Every structure is written in C-alpha cells, then in structure tokens.
Amino acid sequence: MNVDPKRNLPDQPERCTDFSQLLLAWDNALPGRGLPWAHESDPYRVWVSEIMLQQTQAKTVIPYFERFIERFPAIIDLADAPLDEVLRLWTGLGYYSRARNLHKAARQVVDQYAGIFPRSFAEVFALPGVGRSTAGAICALAFGVPTPILDGNAKRVYARYFGIDDEKESARMRRLWRVAEACTAKTECQKYTQLIMDLGATVCTPRNPACNNCPVSSGCYASEHGATHMLPRKGQRLQRKTKSTAMVMVRNRNGEVLLERRPAAGIWGGLWSFPEFDGTLENLADEFGQRYQLEITLDEEWEELSHEFTHFRLKIKPLLARVAEKTSGNLTRPDIAFISIDSPFDRGMPVPVAELIDRLQAIPINPEH
Ligand code: SF4
Structure with a gap:
C-alpha cells in the first residue's frame, strides 16, 4: 500500500505554517534535552556536536564530545593537534573520515579565516565533511539564520x-527539502531547529512513535492514516x-x-592497526620478510572475533607472533612502528585492536626470546 501522493506537500504551504506553530508551542518541550551541546552558540562546539551526531545516537556521543572539548576547547587547539591525537579521541565512535575532515576543516578555518568560524551558509557548507543539513544546523543554532536541516530525525518527522x-529517492529528497525550507521558523529558528531534532529523537521515533504525546499529531498524515510503520520509505536493504x-600481533x-x-581511504582510515594478512599460515613468515624485512615466528592462533560495520561484518583471526632473535626489528618507514603496550597510547586505533592489546598485556613474552 502506497501513501496517497496527493498528501505530499509543497502545494499546501498552510500546513507548513501549522506544523511550525504546533512545534514551537510544544508544551512539554525541553529544547536540547539537557544535552551538553544544547544552547551552544559557539559555532565550533555546535559543529563538533553535529559531526559527532551523524550516524550516532546522542547518548553515545556525550562522553566523546566532553573529552574532545576538554582537550580541544577552541578551534585553534584542534587545528594545532596532531591527527593521531584527534583519531585517538575518536576511537570507538566509528566513521573515522569524520575526524579526519574535522581536523582538516579546523586547519582550513585557521588558515583561511584567521581561526574565526565562517558565518555564511556557503562558507560553512564548503568546509570538508560538512553537508547541507549540517551547515544548516550550524547556521541556525549558532547564528540564528533560518537555514533548514534534514538529518535523520527531521526527515522522519517531515x-x-x-x-x-x-x-524515487531524488524526488523524495527534493520534496523533503522544500518542506523543511517552508517549515523552518524565520524568527525562532534556533528553537525550531532544536525542537525538530528533539521531536524525532524522543517522540517520533523510528519504532512505536508516541503519537498521543506528539505536539503536531493534529495535522499528521501518518498518524491519521495508521501509516507510521510505512514512513519514512525505506531504501533497498x-x-x-x-x-x-x-x-x-608481532x-x-x-x-x-x-x-x-x-x-x-578505506575502513579505519588513518588509524594504527596490527598488520593484516590474507594468505595461508605457511606463507606468513615469507610475507613479513618481504613486507617489513622482519623474520617472525608464529606462536599462537587465537579464537576468531567479529566486528560489525554498517554494511558488513568483519571476522578477525588474531595470530600471535614474535620477532626472531636475529632480526633487530628496527623499522624506518614512518607508517610502521613497534609500540610499547604498557604506556598510555597516543594514537587512534580500531576498537578490536585496542581490545587485543588489552589481552596482550596479560600475556608474558615467549621465554624463547
Ligand atoms: S503524530 Fe506520530 S507520526 Fe506524526 S509526527 Fe507525531 S509522533 Fe510522528
């Protein structure tokens, strides 16, 4: 069953006005839900929170945001930091290109705008890693400019x-953007932007939306037609x-x-990881000889572990090996290094690698060394 296309808006601007008024009059609203970045008008902090919130739930983001801002309280601190440190603070949050882009954009703001976050939508939108919705959120929340957002929450509500x-997704997105533009309040756009995100996160949730407690239920198509489970339309799974x-693990x-x-480029881009190996065990020593000029001996095979990505599952077989006595293990390439696992780690690494290092700390070095 399809949703009646005649209900699709752009042609009914009065419904946008109704929506906007109903949302702004939300009785039980707690704009920002007490989240640490709510009511921020510092564009740097709004920007960091918006990037962290992409594909990630607010409750997961909170400790990452707080640690990040404590370490990099201003954009200049982020721009001056080594990328490794930025990636270390991002470890576990996933989608590491976000961290790399954040770092790159911070440097761009320092070089191009003398460290002052740009105010125009076009300049914000041009920063690495900033899409239309994120630029809209930054401009609306930090500068009070009525620029629409269309993050996952807003998309679902609209x-x-x-x-x-x-x-067709392109047609759907065009309509959604038109509606978002028409609905975004011109005078209370900070509050409006906060509330549309809150509504999607707490009331109009993906499953079992609380239509009975929803401030916009009186005009809602999905609620009226029992179609909340069909909207938004899902892409092909x-x-x-x-x-x-x-x-x-050598x-x-x-x-x-x-x-x-x-x-x-690729998964865990820029993070430090154990070397991966896809060949047969008999070829392991040869491969390491060629790749790293290291002579190694395999000691143990550990039980496979599994790591979930959005689009695939990665099965990892950990192999414990040691450097043979006669090789020095001195490496000159800047992208490889022997690292102590006892001292605090100052590099970003994938979660499974950090977990394996934790386990390694309890294992004594082979006495044959
Ligand atoms: S009435 Fe229900 S479906 Fe409609 S916006 Fe509110 S929570 Fe979402």
Whole structure:
C-alpha cells in the first residue's frame, strides 16, 4: 500500500505554517534535552556536536564530545593537534573520515579565516565533511539564520507528518527539502531547529512513535492514516556481507607490538592497526620478510572475533607472533612502528585492536626470546 501522493506537500504551504506553530508551542518541550551541546552558540562546539551526531545516537556521543572539548576547547587547539591525537579521541565512535575532515576543516578555518568560524551558509557548507543539513544546523543554532536541516530525525518527522513517499529517492529528497525550507521558523529558528531534532529523537521515533504525546499529531498524515510503520520509505536493504581477515600481533623482545598506520581511504582510515594478512599460515613468515624485512615466528592462533560495520561484518583471526632473535626489528618507514603496550597510547586505533592489546598485556613474552 502506497501513501496517497496527493498528501505530499509543497502545494499546501498552510500546513507548513501549522506544523511550525504546533512545534514551537510544544508544551512539554525541553529544547536540547539537557544535552551538553544544547544552547551552544559557539559555532565550533555546535559543529563538533553535529559531526559527532551523524550516524550516532546522542547518548553515545556525550562522553566523546566532553573529552574532545576538554582537550580541544577552541578551534585553534584542534587545528594545532596532531591527527593521531584527534583519531585517538575518536576511537570507538566509528566513521573515522569524520575526524579526519574535522581536523582538516579546523586547519582550513585557521588558515583561511584567521581561526574565526565562517558565518555564511556557503562558507560553512564548503568546509570538508560538512553537508547541507549540517551547515544548516550550524547556521541556525549558532547564528540564528533560518537555514533548514534534514538529518535523520527531521526527515522522519517531515515524511510522516506530510506523507512524503515518492518512490524515487531524488524526488523524495527534493520534496523533503522544500518542506523543511517552508517549515523552518524565520524568527525562532534556533528553537525550531532544536525542537525538530528533539521531536524525532524522543517522540517520533523510528519504532512505536508516541503519537498521543506528539505536539503536531493534529495535522499528521501518518498518524491519521495508521501509516507510521510505512514512513519514512525505506531504501533497498542491502544484504550484509561477511569479510574475513587475520591480524598479526608481532612482538619484539621488549614486548612492543608492531603497528601499521592504515591508508586514509578505506575502513579505519588513518588509524594504527596490527598488520593484516590474507594468505595461508605457511606463507606468513615469507610475507613479513618481504613486507617489513622482519623474520617472525608464529606462536599462537587465537579464537576468531567479529566486528560489525554498517554494511558488513568483519571476522578477525588474531595470530600471535614474535620477532626472531636475529632480526633487530628496527623499522624506518614512518607508517610502521613497534609500540610499547604498557604506556598510555597516543594514537587512534580500531576498537578490536585496542581490545587485543588489552589481552596482550596479560600475556608474558615467549621465554624463547
Ligand atoms: S503524530 Fe506520530 S507520526 Fe506524526 S509526527 Fe507525531 S509522533 Fe510522528
């Protein structure tokens, strides 16, 4: 059953006015829900919170945001920091390109705008990693400019309220943006922007929306037609694939482990990880000889562990190895290093690697060393 396309808006601007007024008059509203970035007018902090909130729930973001702002209280601190430190503070939050872009954009703001966050939508939108919705949120929340947002929460609310269900994603998005533009309050846009995000996060939730407690229920298409489960229209669900790899935990006689910085593109881009190995165990020593000029001996195979990504599951086979006595383990490439696992770690690393290092700390070095 499709949603009645005649209910799709743009042609009914009065419904946008109704929506906006109902939302702004929300009795039980607690704009910002007490979140640490709510009511921020510092564009730097709004920007950091908006980037962290992409694909991530607010409750997960809170400790990351607080640690990040404590370490980098101003954009200049972020711009001056080494990327490794930024990635370390991002470890566990996922989608690491967000952290790399944040760092790159901070440098751009310092170089191009003398460290003062740009105020125009076009300049904010042009920063690395900032999309239209994020730029809209920054301009609305920090500068009070009535620029619409269309994050996951706003998209869900608009699709349900206005019954927007076009089959083609491009047509659907065009309608959603038009509605978002028409609805965004011109004078109370900070409050409006905060409230539309709050409504999607707390009332108009993906499952079991609380229509009885919703401030806009009187005009909502999905609520009136029992169509909340059909809206927003879901994209085609991709079959989740499973990939497999082995991670080789090579220790030298000082107990340091060999880590390699991953390329910027691809999963865990820029993070430090154990070298991956996809060949057969008989070829492991040869491969390490060629790749790192290291002679290694395999000691143990650990039980496989699994790590979930949005589109696939990664099965990781950990292999514990050691550097043979006659090789020094001195490496000259800047993207590989033997690192002590006892001292505090100052580099970003994928969660499974951090977990494996934790386990390694309890394992004595092989006495044959
Ligand atoms: S009435 Fe229900 S479906 Fe409509 S916006 Fe409110 S919570 Fe969402």
